[in-house]
Amino acid sequence: MKKNLIRIALGLLLALVFFGHAAKFYQISLLNTLDAFVYDARLRLTAQGGVDERIVILDIDEKSLAEVGRWPWSRDTMAALVNKLFDSYEITLLGFDVVFAEPDRSSGLASLESMADGVLKNDTAFQSALKALRGELDFDKRFADALSKRPVVLGYYFTNLDQANRNGALPAPVLQPEDFKGRTVDFTSWSGFGGNLPEFQGKAISAGHFNPIVDFDGTSRRVPMLVEHEGKYYESLSLAMVRVLLGNPRIVPGYPEGETSSGPEWLDLPAEQGILRIPVDEYGASLIPYRGLQGSFTYLPAADALTGRLKQEQLKGKIVLLGTTAPGLMDLRVTPVGSTYPGVEIHANLVAGMLDSSIKQKPSYVLGADVLLLSLCTISLAFLLPILSPLRATVLASGILLAVACLNFLLWSSGLVMPLAAVLSAILTLYALNMSWGYFVETRSKRQFAELFGQYVPPELVDEMARDPERYSMDGKNAELTVLFSDVRGFTSISEGLDPKELTQLMNAYLGAMTRVVQKNRGTLDKYIGDAIMAFWGAPVADADHARHAVTTALEMQAELRTLDEPFKQRGWPALHIGIGINSGTMTVGDMGSKVRKSYTVMGDAVNLGSRLEGITKQYGVGIIVSDSTKALVKDVIYRELDRVRVKGKDEPVGIFEPLGVAGQIDKAAQDELKLWNQALRLYRQQDWDQAELQLYNLSRMCPDRYLYQVYAKRIAYCRANPPGESWDGVTTFETK
Structure with missing residues (x-):
């Protein structure tokens, strides 16, 4: 054990380094990168795949922009589209992954209003004509009317770039501080926002933000279900859409039993169909349950819906998200399943995940479990690896690696996300340390043994001896x-x-x-x-x-x-x-x-x-x-x-x-020959020369080249001429080497 103390001490020191990362005393960026890589790989490998027929993405694509015109489209066009979707195609729900923050200027009404307030203020005929046209030219009102009393969820965004940036109107908050019963929450906080025009927000049944969380590597893996703004809490676009589908149930923060200080670990939506539970992390965010690569939902051109070219069955009863895949509109994101992934499909994945209860959870106890697992693995390896042979050390480390990976995969399959990079890296690092340390020591030992025994025994035996040199x-x-x-x-x-x-x-x-x-x-x-x-x-x-x-x-x-x-x-x-x-x-x-x-x-x-x-x-x-x-x-x-x-x-x-x-590998002919030979030898030793000679004759005919039979035939001839006597023991004596 003494000769291994340095290796054990180094192993424990390494274990302590990984422990600090797992316990979040500090963060090692490489391990975070590896964890992100492992998470993305697991997500891709276990993605559900297939197309979700419940949700359709109405795409403001290049084709639609070429046909209808550049974005933003006029509000009368948007009103016509909304009316078409509900009246002709009979969709169930419409969510907008766009924001309507500015008044429409395509009708010319704003210019006419400016003239009416200015140079033509006293022109009675102009004022009268404008009054008659105002209803037809107020495209914003048309759009607001199209939104009214329909299951439409508007989108908006929050920002911290400029605290004075507070455009448009926000929907009513879904939670107040008192709804968390005095518990500390650490949700993402925003100071500014870009909302829809008040007349749109007032007419829409709901609205939700479409802010993703962009991780350190620029990848979108989570979306905050709830965010904080001025002490109040607002829901995401996907959560708002699901609530509208369920009849707008209230949001009930959920906590682990016995936990009194932490924030919620899930959000309950108590609907008539039962309670829908949505897992969230300490920041109020949910992991995006990507179904697969881009195209896991049906994409239809918005222009085809506007012009009526789509068949009713393509949209009837569907949940529809209006968004864009056009590169020029800048709504493409880096995700675990694609580097140019449409933002609108992120919301579709979340809606589907909430409805299917397939959103994975990373509960608060994961931190403690990760620290405990890492400590058990690293401390045991720090003590065991130095005293084991390379083969046994490899088997042990591989077994622990496999067990940890299988446990992690089982937890993943049951909906729980647990970090993997720290414990795997710790195991591999400890193994590499011990193998590297042992390599130099064993190399010297092998060299010594090769000098002593290499010219006598095969290399594999030299290796075997070098593993335990004291024995040889x-x-x-x-x-x-x-x-x-x-x-x-x-x-x-x-x-x-x-x-x-x-x-x-x-x-x-x-x-x-x-x-x-x-x-x-x-x-x-x-x-x-x-x-x-x-x-x-x-x-x-x-x-x-x-x-x-x-x-x-x-x-x-x-x-x-x-x-x-x-x-x-x-x-x-x-x-x-x-x-x-x-x-x-x-x-x-x-x-x-x-x-x-x-x-x-x-x-x-x-x-x-x-x-x-x-x-x-x-x-x-x-x-x-x-x-x-x-x-x-x-x-x-x-x-x-x-x-x-x-x-x-x-x-x-x-x-x-x-x-x-x-x-078992001797053929029958050889077995028969051997049987006859044993009889001949027995007869020879019994001095039954005639029968022995007869057997030898038969054997010689079977195998004429077998010199052994000639030897014994000559011995019989000699014994006939010189009888050995009754005391003969049948032993042949050789006087020479």
């Missing part, structure tokens, strides 16, 4: 291991038939291929002895399957050798044949040698026996011989018992076997 050393010790010896048969004649360059190339190709097989099976390459290879398993990395890996290596070496036949033939080189001997037992392993040169190797009787077994492979005409001790450790391989032998230097006989392959 070059000091000598006794251990249960398996050793393998291989040797090229007839190498002397092969070397005599090749020039030195070709011989070098051949040996490099052969030794390279065999070494790859050894290392692939976690073997330790001891040494090359001319054309011979010595390898062992079980050290320096402990290997419970050392015998299995050695036998597998031998089988694969023989198979790999055959793949070299064709390329060797193409180069005019002879095909190689090798003998392999394998033995398992207690061996001494360690760094042995002199000051001049040392080698990590194995020694002992068990090693010598492995070498002897390789030497007698040619006596039986087989490619691999394993001892009975190795066979006992690898039970899922099919073996052909060859003999019981007493090799030079050992008094105790040893059973020797030829591994044929993994059980």
Whole structure:
């Protein structure tokens, strides 16, 4: 633990930095940017999609401007449009995402009024004619009359640019300070406004502001449902439209149970159909529930409605929002779903979201939950990552990342928004810190181990050893291991038939291929002895399957050798044949040698026996011989018992076997042959020479190239001539190496 104290301290320090951001003691702009990115990505991925048929956007588009004229249109045109929408198309509700702040000047009435008050003040005929025309030329009155007694919601805006900027009239406020029951509210406050002409505001059933909240990155993600102006509270255009649809219910601020000081977390609209609840944040704003990209609502040209070119079913019973997508009218906004998104569609999304109760909420307890989650994750990682291996640290960090992401997504799916960037960044930063710290330490350790063991063991084992270096050393010790010896048969004649360059190339190709097989099976390459290879398993990395890996290596070496036949033939080189001997037992392993040169190797009787077994492979005409001790450790391989032998230097006989392959992978012909051979060997050891010879004859006919059967046929002939006697144990003694 002591060696990890610095890493733990740095981890806790990093955790404290992220804690301060999550607790809002200060803000890290990068994390805010990441949170915005994550929010936008989740919104796009989970957007409902499809077109909402309830809401239609009547678009003052380029086509309409070209046909009707530049904006603003005359009030008699607007009056005609309103009348057309309600009388001919029978719409349900009309909301204006435009403001009518100035009197109409297109009729010329203002000029005539100016003349009537000036140079023609005493002209009775002019005054009389003007009186008769005033009703026809007062386009503002026509528009006001068209608004009267109809479900029309006007739009207006607030501003702080100029406190003296108070044009037009505001609607009646929807809430007073006393409606919040003495609680502190922190709604967006505005000093100025741009409202509609009083005569329009007086005739319209309602009005709402269309101010969005533009975040630090210029993106519109929220709209204030309520804003404050001179101590009174006004609703947004979308909220006003929904209230008109529901019969103008009063707005009831809602608070969490037991909370007595904070502002409302939702607004209730108690209508006949039930209570409609609208989530808001501490600023009285709601997250915009974007359905998808631009075009999630039907757009129809305003000119087509004005001229009657639309079919009634396109608008009948619809909620209609009048707005513009024309670039010149400057109502395009940056949103999570598009960088040039019409402002009018923002209101459409909010109306649909309120009606569907699909607006997501970010309640006040999210701050505490975020701080708690971040603290749990970072503190646990700060203590755990330094003491875990890189693999386990990666699994732990990945698991926590996945769990946090899944939890966040589940909350999102249930309508709750929780910050994600701080906790994810904290986890990744802590992980990166520990991996970077460990990298430099482990790199040094790996370099040391590579110098010590790299020439003996494969790179993956060096990596494994470097993760826990205290477990490994070059000091000598006794251990249960398996050793393998291989040797090229007839190498002397092969070397005599090749020039030195070709011989070098051949040996490099052969030794390279065999070494790859050894290392692939976690073997330790001891040494090359001319054309011979010595390898062992079980050290320096402990290997419970050392015998299995050695036998597998031998089988694969023989198979790999055959793949070299064709390329060797193409180069005019002879095909190689090798003998392999394998033995398992207690061996001494360690760094042995002199000051001049040392080698990590194995020694002992068990090693010598492995070498002897390789030497007698040619006596039986087989490619691999394993001892009975190795066979006992690898039970899922099919073996052909060859003999019981007493090799030079050992008094105790040893059973020797030829591994044929993994059980289940031996074909029927080989199994039948093996069955007959076992019978022949049993008869041979019983000194039933005739029956043994008959079985060998049958086996030789099945496999005429099997030298083993010739060996035993010769032994039977010898035993007939020289009967071994009843004390014969069937052991073959080899006097030479």
